[in-house]
Amino acid sequence: MNPLPAPPWRSAIRFCRACASPVEYRVPDDGDTRVRAVCPSCGTIHYENPLNVVGTIPTWGPDGAQVLLCRRAIEPRWGKWTLPAGFMELGETTAQGALRETQEEAGAEVAIEGLFTLLNVARVGQVHIYYRARLLHDRFAPGHETLEARLFHEHEIPWDELAFRTVQETLRHYFADRRRGRFEVHTGDIA
Amino acid sequence: MNPLPAPPWRSAIRFCRACASPVEYRVPDDGDTRVRAVCPSCGTIHYENPLNVVGTIPTWGPDGAQVLLCRRAIEPRWGKWTLPAGFMELGETTAQGALRETQEEAGAEVAIEGLFTLLNVARVGQVHIYYRARLLHDRFAPGHETLEARLFHEHEIPWDELAFRTVQETLRHYFADRRRGRFEVHTGDIA
Ligand SMILES: [Zn+2]
Ligand SMILES: [Zn+2]
Numbered sequence: 089m090n091p092l093p094a095p096p097w098r099s100a101i102r103f104c105r106a107c108a109s110p111v112e113y114r115v116p117d118d119g120d121t122r123v124r125a126v127c128p129s130c131g132t133i134h135y136e137n138p139l140n141v142v143g144t145i146p147t148w149g150p151d152g153a154q155v156l157l158c159r160r161a162i163e164p165r166w167g168k169w170t171l172p173a174g175f176m177e178l179g180e181t182t183a184q185g186a187l188r189e190t191q192e193e194a195g196a197e198v199a200i201e202g203l204f205t206l207l208n209v210a211r212v213g214q215v216h217i218y219y220r221a222r223l224l225h226d227r228f229a230p231g232h233e234t235l236e237a238r239l240f241h242e243h244e245i246p247w248d249e250l251a252f253r254t255v256q257e258t259l260r261h262y263f264a265d266r267r268r269g270r271f272e273v274h275t276g277d278i279a
Numbered sequence: 280m281n282p283l284p285a286p287p288w289r290s291a292i293r294f295c296r297a298c299a300s301p302v303e304y305r306v307p308d309d310g311d312t313r314v315r316a317v318c319p320s321c322g323t324i325h326y327e328n329p330l331n332v333v334g335t336i337p338t339w340g341p342d343g344a345q346v347l348l349c350r351r352a353i354e355p356r357w358g359k360w361t362l363p364a365g366f367m368e369l370g371e372t373t374a375q376g377a378l379r380e381t382q383e384e385a386g387a388e389v390a391i392e393g394l395f396t397l398l399n400v401a402r403v404g405q406v407h408i409y410y411r412a413r414l415l416h417d418r419f420a421p422g423h424e425t426l427e428a429r430l431f432h433e434h435e436i437p438w439d440e441l442a443f444r445t446v447q448e449t450l451r452h453y454f455a456d457r458r459r460g461r462f463e464v465h466t467g468d469i470a
Binding site: 104108110119122135179181182183184203208233275 | 290291292293294295296297298299301310313323325326327328329330331366367368369370371372373374375393394397399401404406408423424464466468
């Protein structure tokens with residue numbers, strides 16, 4: 089769910105969530121330095137902050153030679169290939185969210201193996217966090233957001249048909265680390 | 280800024296941000312599986328998601344034997360010791376946010392060295408992300424949220440006077456890794 093649309097939370101705040109008064113955009117009086125949507129009636133300050141997108145790089149085979157990609161059945165990037173990922177929800181951890189998205193989008197069962205990439209996409213106010221995950225079997229059941237889910241060897245990856253830069257970076261790091269024989273945590277910024 | 284208060288964004292959504300109508304709490308019709316605050320008039324769905332808290336573990340000395348802690352001048356945990364950290368803002372990366380908080384709370388200048396801990400606090404809908412950071416000098420200028428900023432050797436750390444479990448975990452990993460002579464990225468969940 090919540091599959092990387094134009095961030096819905098970015099629609100302008102015009103009215104106070106607590107009392108319905110029109111908000112004002114100004115720096116609050118509490119020592120803050122940023123402009124916020126402030127309610128002149130009840131004082132509520134409406135903060136907006138970056139969102140986490142959490143997902144996995146599901147791998148298959150004793151040496152993790154294949155990875156699972158999903159072909160998107162939704163906009164943006166309809167028909168492009170992606171790793172299973174989506175917005176983190178309240179009440180879950182980053183790893184639990186990554187596991188949930190993998191089940192929802194690919195119908196795949198995985199065991200989380202460890203944090204792999206943390207990639208900032210500051211332009212859209214997102215942090216993308218991917219975990220390496222071992223597939224428990226190779227029977228997939230794509231959800232309604234996915235046209236098709238299948239395994240790819242490195243030489244089969246559709247590099248020009250990937251949905252997002254963070255997916256490209258995560259796959260690139262995966263195969264590079266795999267060749268070296270050691271997986272590390274990678275951080276980076278997507279311009 | 281935004282120094283770990285009870286999450287202000289958690290105050291209940293009663294009215295639509297776009298049109299001021301009273302919202303309804305229900306599962307949206309778009310395939311979603313979670314209850315959201317939905318506007319019956321204009322259809323706006325009000326998502327609420329976890330927040331990132333970003334900070335540094337500022338170290339001093341050629342071998343990083345000392346770390347910088349700040350004594351909080353604000354609630355919660357007034358008077359307790361913490362690492363510089365606060366809510367990540369739109370338009371910045373996790374590392375930029377960590378750098379900003381270090382400047383704001385301690386008046387300290389650092390060079391970010393690498394991701395160090397990613398700790399989930401699912402109970403309050405937060406992910407705490409700390410970077411190792413090398414202090415460029417040892418002159419500090421605490422902001423209005425900080426009573427005092429000073430360097431501590433490992434044996435001086437006020438373990439019983441730390442403000443947050445994520446600070447305790449980050450310091451524990453730091454000194455353990457330092458003894459081993461190798462810093463890694465650590466992940467964990469705070470119950
Ligand atoms: Zn109000
Ligand atoms: Zn509305």
